[in-house]
Amino acid sequence: MSPSARRALLLALVAADLLVFGGWIGVEQFARKxxxxxxxxxxxxxxxxxxxxxxxxxxxxxxxxxxxxxPGGPRPARFxxxxxxxxxxxSRHLGDGEDCKLVLTSTxxxxxxxxxxxxxxxxxxxxxxxxxxxxxxxxxxYVVGAIAAGRLAIVDLVVNGRSLARGP
Amino acid sequence: xxxxxxCPASVGRVKLEKKLEAWRAAGLLTEAQAAAIRAHEQAHxxxxxxxxxxxxxxxxxxxxxIGIISIIxxxxxxxxxxxxxxxxxxxxxxxxxxALRFAAQGRTLVRDLLLxxxxxxxxxxxGLVAQTFHLHGAPWRGLALAAVFAVVAxxxxxxxxxxxxxxxxxxxxxxxxxxxxxxxxxxxxxxQGFIVLPGSVxxxxxxxxxxxxxxxxxxxxxxxxxxxxxxxxxxxxxxRWSEPHSGRAALPTLFALLAALTALYLVELALSxxxxxxxxxxxxxxxxxxxxxxxxxLGEGTLRxxxxxxxxxxxxxxxxxxxxxxxxxxxxxxxxxxxxxxxVLYLELVRNLMTTGFGLILTGLVFCAVAYGWWRLRAxxxxxxxxx
Numbered sequence: 286m287s288p289s290a291r292r293a294l295l296l297a298l299v300a301a302d303l304l305v306f307g308g309w310i311g312v313e314q315f316a317r318k319x320x321x322x323x324x325x326x327x328x329x330x331x332x333x334x335x336x337x338x339x340x341x342x343x344x345x346x347x348x349x350x351x352x353x354x355x356p357g358g359p360r361p362a363r364f365x366x367x368x369x370x371x372x373x374x375x376s377r378h379l380g381d382g383e384d385c386k387l388v389l390t391s392t393x394x395x396x397x398x399x400x401x402x403x404x405x406x407x408x409x410x411x412x413x414x415x416x417x418x419x420x421x422x423x424x425x426x427y428v429v430g431a432i433a434a435g436r437l438a439i440v441d442l443v444v445n446g447r448s449l450a451r452g453p
Numbered sequence: 454x455x456x457x458x459x460c461p462a463s464v465g466r467v468k469l470e471k472k473l474e475a476w477r478a479a480g481l482l483t484e485a486q487a488a489a490i491r492a493h494e495q496a497h498x499x500x501x502x503x504x505x506x507x508x509x510x511x512x513x514x515x516x517x518x519i520g521i522i523s524i525i526x527x528x529x530x531x532x533x534x535x536x537x538x539x540x541x542x543x544x545x546x547x548x549x550x551x552a553l554r555f556a557a558q559g560r561t562l563v564r565d566l567l568l569x570x571x572x573x574x575x576x577x578x579x580g581l582v583a584q585t586f587h588l589h590g591a592p593w594r595g596l597a598l599a600a601v602f603a604v605v606a607x608x609x610x611x612x613x614x615x616x617x618x619x620x621x622x623x624x625x626x627x628x629x630x631x632x633x634x635x636x637x638x639x640x641x642x643x644x645q646g647f648i649v650l651p652g653s654v655x656x657x658x659x660x661x662x663x664x665x666x667x668x669x670x671x672x673x674x675x676x677x678x679x680x681x682x683x684x685x686x687x688x689x690x691x692x693r694w695s696e697p698h699s700g701r702a703a704l705p706t707l708f709a710l711l712a713a714l715t716a717l718y719l720v721e722l723a724l725s726x727x728x729x730x731x732x733x734x735x736x737x738x739x740x741x742x743x744x745x746x747x748x749x750x751l752g753e754g755t756l757r758x759x760x761x762x763x764x765x766x767x768x769x770x771x772x773x774x775x776x777x778x779x780x781x782x783x784x785x786x787x788x789x790x791x792x793x794x795x796x797v798l799y800l801e802l803v804r805n806l807m808t809t810g811f812g813l814i815l816t817g818l819v820f821c822a823v824a825y826g827w828w829r830l831r832a833x834x835x836x837x838x839x840x841x
Contacts, residue, residue: 286668291556291609298571298605299549305598306542306578313586408584410530439587 316438319431322387325372326426326442339406340442340449344428346389349375350400362391362400363435372427390435404428407442409449469494534585541581545574565614568606572618575602593629600626607670616674624654624678640704647689648745649707655682656714663721687737687767690744694760695801696753708745715742729777733770740767761798765791 326342350364355378365385367376379388393401407428429441429450441450473490476482482490525532552567579595582588600622607615631637640646655678662675715738722734740763747756768787775783795816799809 286609288556292553294605294609295549295553295556298602299546301602301605302542302545302549302575306582309582310538313582313588317586403589404587406589407587442587 313438316433316436317431317440319433321429321440322432323372323427323429323443324366324437325374325424326428338409340409341406342428342442344402344404346373346375347400347402350378350389350391350402353378354398354400356398362393364389364391364400366432370424372424387432388435389432389437402437404430404437404439407439407449409442466494537581538578538585541574541578545571545578548574561611565610565612568610568615569618572599572603572606572615572622575599591629591633593626593633596622596626596629608668611669613670613673616668616670617678620658620674620678627654640707643704644693645704645708645745648686648693648741649704649711651682651689652686652741653707653711653714655679655684655686656711656718658682660714660718660721683737683741686741690741691760691764693744693747694740694764695757711745712742727774727777729770729774733767733774736763736767736770739763757798757801761794764794768794 325345327345327348346364346366350362353364353375354362363379363383364375365377365379366373366387366389373387375389377385379385389402391400392403393399423445425446426444427442428437428439429443430437430439432438441448443449469491473482473487477484477487548567548571552564552571555561555563555567576595576599579598583590583595600619603615603619603622607619610616628637631640640650658675658679660679662672662679665671665675719731719734719738722731725731740760743763744760747760751759768791772784772787772791775787796809796813799812803809803812
């Protein structure tokens with residue numbers, strides 16, 4: 286390989302770093318610009334040690350969606366959300382051509398019978414993780430995020446009224 | 454034979470002296486030339502003081518780096534996300550810019566080390582973005598993205614270092630993909646899984662290494678990874694030869710793929726016209742494929758003896774191929790494996806230390822006799838070098 290070709294490859298790597306990671310970060314930032322919504326969570330493993338300092342949780346919306354998911358229905362499955370007392374819950378499954386104001390799309394593979402909204406963990410400082418371990422899910426425990434194009438982009442996890450995204 | 458401060462000469466200097474004497478005795482060097490070589494080596498030898506200074510400096514530098522990492526880790530949550538991401542991205546770009554500079558100066562090792570660091574930083578950046586935005590997804594995607602960067606970096610390097618990293622990333626992401634698709638559990642639920650999966654991937658790498666002669670780094674790295682994976686298949690096959698198993702192929706499609714790849718590789722070996730390699734390849738194929746389909750209809754004793762004979766023949770052929778290729782280490786390794794297999798056989802069949810001991814002594818005498826006979830035969834067959 287000639288020196289100019291090597292130089293071109295290295296310059297391509299520089300461009301790739303900027304475009305790939307810059308673009309990825311830009312997309313994630315933009316996805317979190319919308320209205321901040323709240324979805325309740327239930328039952329979680331406070332620390333998944335294999336994933337570092339991540340709090341694992343399960344959205345209530347996942348259980349609600351799985352109860353409404355028709356067998357053999359269209360994929361990816363889409364669900365309508367409605368506000369109940371300040372928290373969003375799944376109200377109905379959307380068929381082909383149907384729409385509503387707030388939609389969440391499941392990212393589970395077509396062959397799967399389950400529902401996955403792509404949100405099940407939150408990175409948290411180790412000092413906070415210990416206190417999270419002793420808290421049970423309730424009306425003051427929810428994720429905060431923005432919904433764009435059927436995808437939930439998480440911004441915060443509030444446990445018992447206490448935000449984990451803000452400093453200790 | 455003493456250096457300036459009166460300590461005994463280093464092992465390296467002793468070896469050099471032995472070589473100089475041997476070359477002088479063979480008439481390849483005059484005494485004046487040998488003296489000039491000694492003087493040159495003495496002049497370029499590192500001084501003890503410089504070694505101590507550079508050692509202390511390296512320890513100090515390492516302590517500083519670890520200290521900085523510790524402080525950053527302790528205050529990780531307090532550091533704004535934008536600063537973390539910006540600093541890491543700047544480090545990645547900085548590594549590439551420096552690599553460009555050193556490449557222009559012809560300092561390819563430093564360039565490759567910087568690109569090696571960049572390969573690690575790409576993984577770190579993927580993890581940092583996922584952590585910052587609380588993302589989750591199939592882990593194989595992150596490693597696959599890092600693999601793309603690593604392959605591009607390896608493409609412009611003549612050395613094998615970056616190629617090894619790229620191959621490691623690709624294989625790692627492939628492994629994670631199989632796990633994510635729940636295929637690993639299926640493959641390794643079958644006893645053949647440990648043979649057909651690593652064997653097939655290993656052969657693909659060996660075949661690819663033979664074709665990428667235009668890229669020296671990949672041509673050097675791919676066969677090593679391929680051989681390592683095929684070794685996994687060989688040891689899994691050795692286990693199957695040691696105990697009766699079901700003869701039905703539980704993974705027929707994969708087994709057919711393994712057989713086809715084996716045939717392709719044997720054809721490639723045959724085209725190389727190196728007899729030792731062809732024989733070694735054929736014996737490895739017989740051992741591995743036979744191990745994958747070994748039948749319960751073979752009695753336990755017949756199975757063990759057949760497996761033993763095949764294993765020893767295979768290692769013997771590999772030792773000869775390694776000797777032909779000029780690798781003393783590999784030759785010793787394969788002959789050592791034969792010795793280990795003999796010990797295992799005695800323990801399997803006899804299960805008695807006393808009898809094993811006498812059997813090993815007898816076997817050792819046979820091996821020594823064969824080695825002596827081989828040595829004498831080669832001395833008789835090989836023509837003596839013509840005197841100058």
